[in-house]
Amino acid sequence: MINKIFGSQILWIVLLLGFITSCEQEDNLVGYDIVGGNAANFEKAYVNLTARTIGADTLRSDGRVLYNATIGSYYEPIFGSTKSSYYSQVRLGRLDPQFGEEAQVDSVVLSIPVYAITSDTISKSRSLFKTTYRLSNSDENCTVTDTLTQYLKTVKFPLDSVYGNAEMHMTLRVQRVIENMGTIDSIYYSNKNFQTGEMFGSKVIDNSVVRNSIIQYGSSNPTDSTVISRDTSPNVKVRLDGMNAFVQDEIVNQQGSSNLGDQISFISNVLQGIKIDVVEENGFIFNIAPSEMSMIAYISSNNPNFIDSNGDGIHDPEENCPVVSVLPRRTETLEFIVGSSMSNSSNRYYNVSQNTISNTNGMIMNNPSDPSVNYLKGMGGAKVVLSMDPLQIEGIRNNVDNNGWAINEAHIKVYPETSVQGILPLPRYLYLYNASHNDVLPDYGTPASVEDFPNTQAFPYGEIAMPYNSEEGYYLLRCTEFLKNIVEKNAPIDDLMLELGTFTGVQPTDLFFEPDSPFNSNRIYNPFRLAIHGTNPVANLEKKLQLEIYYGVKN
Incomplete structure (x- = not known):
């Protein structure tokens, strides 16, 4: 303890005197002539941080922020x-649907x-789906x-977006x-639930998914094939008996009911939506793509082209044929719209979706201010508040002035604490933001000179979150402009927030940050810990959580 106190006092004195010996010369991190025409010598200084783990919190989780979702x-x-769990409104794929007799x-x-x-791929299989015939029927010669x-x-794939006990089975329901x-x-927000009614269906799932396609071959040209249908993406299929x-x-x-004539009547009076979740309390979490979700009803009806005057179950023109091509029943589909939005010119209606998350904290909240270790948990589980030592910041400001x-x-x-992390996989990205104002750091956003968006900041989404450097063993999070505003422009010493995730745009080229939505990140569906x-x-004092500063001094 004496050594720790003594070390802090020495740092404070050195900062005030403006003389800090470089711990390590890292010229690759800095340039030259940053203080005018004279060459500069570059040094490194540190500012102590206070870190505190904050437990489970609710996050915004409606469809506006759900580019993906979790179950x-x-x-x-x-x-x-x-x-x-995931909720979605359900809408008719076609209005006023008509069905056969x-x-x-x-x-x-x-x-x-x-x-x-x-x-x-785990496996591939092929099975006979249907056989139909083309007939030539003239002069009673068929x-x-x-x-x-x-x-x-059917192609089966391993699910790689799974987090948790990947070998376990869970019951998806x-x-x-039954609520608007x-x-x-x-x-x-992520604690929002909607009232549910009867069970539509369930299925025991594992960490595999399938992708189906129906391919047709003709005997007249057996080397040629036609794709009748194909799943857009690998998926989990559930029969809703x-x-x-x-x-x-x-x-x-x-x-013919008016409730089927427009979407508003349908979702108000017929079917409000569905809820998808699992029964078990411990298994795995996987990411889904809501915009590609589909729900299809298969409906059979009398074939209007089938004629059977003698009641023998065979289409009259095919009585003398070796096979039949016209069957008494036909199958049609009714598609429902789930997991995505839609609108038209006369009525403004949309598909509402919601990701509901429940978190309970384990040992991480036993001592949230533990100086030796802090914890980050995705999906609103935990984050870390960082506060800079104001006296040391004042010392930096004095040396700048x-x-x-x-x-x-x-x-x-x-630096990850591997002895605590154990076998849990490391998250790909972390990011910092201004905790005091719930705002992006100036390092990642500058005022956008766009008349239509006067209150936005422009920045490349991919750069606000920093990836894990596997060679160096750490995440490096920049806050240069944030610090310079404090020591050079007397900006307040705001707290920082450290969180799991990365920012997401509708398109990879999106360059606009909305101040009223500073958390438009994937944290709501990021399950990492x-x-x-x-x-x-x-131990490992070189892995201390602290602010590192590189500076030049005019010769």
Whole structure:
């Protein structure tokens, strides 16, 4: 303890005197002539930080911020538990749907696309899906001109967006939402739930997904093939057997109802939405792509082209044919819109979605101000507030004002505490923002000279969050302009917030930051967890959480 106090006093004295010996010359981090025409010698100084872990918090989680979403649950004793469910409004794929005679719902299938998959495959399979025939029927001489064979091709992939106990199985369930979910203008946070009703369906899932395609071959040209349908992305498919009767009673049997004539009536009076979650409290969490989600009802009805005057079940023109091509029943589909938005010119209606997260903290909150280790937990689980030592900042300001210091670089190196992290994978990105004002740091945003967006800041989204440097073993987070504003322009000494995630734009080239949405990041669906060395680590003092400053002094 005496050595720690003594070291702090020495640093304070040296800062005030304006004389700090360089710990290590790192010319690659700085340039020359930053203080005028004279050459500069570059030194390194430090400012102590106070770090405090903040526990679970609610995050905005409505569709406006959900470029992706999560489903699942995971628990381990250090960081605690996280459980995620996904809600979506449901809309008709076509208004005022018409069905054939004696229409009957055969099945309803929900496809949940995953956000990311590896290029590897677990298995491939092919099975016969359907065979149809083309006939030539003239002068009572019926012949087969072509045989069309459709195969279902299924490719199974490992799910690489999974976090947690990847080898476990979980029960995925889909329930009916019986509460109005509002509009796209509704703002929801991660603790928001909607009331649910009956179970539509469930399925035991593992860490694999499938991608189906239906391919057709003709006997007249067996080397040629036609893709009839193909999944956009690998996905989890769930049969919603409990929804068959609902679609039959509320949609098929209500053909022509005003409730099916517009989307507002449909979501108000027929079906408000669905909820997707898991039964288990401990398993894994996986990312999904809501905009690619689909839900399709398969409905059979009498074929209006089928003629059977003698009641033998065979199409009359094909009585003498070796096979039949016209069947008494046909299958059509009714697609529902889930997980994405839509609108038209006359009515403004949108698909509302919501990611609900529940977090319980484990050991991380036993001592949130522990100087040896701090914790970050995605999906609103935990973040770290950083405060700079005001006396040392005043010493830096004095040297800038009176001793010719010119700050060239300021950053914080964040080292994972591997003895606590264990086998948990490291998150790809961390980022800093101004905790006192809930704003982006000036290092990453400058006022945009765009008349239509006077209150925005322009910056490249990809640069505000910094990736893990596996060679050096740390995350390096810049805050140069933030510090220079404090010591050169007397800006207030605001706190910083350290958090998991990266910023996301609608397009990779998006360059606008909205001050009222400073947290437009992927943190709501980022399941990672991270233990970091604190401001006074028990060992590895070189991994101390602190502010590093590179400066030049005029000769």
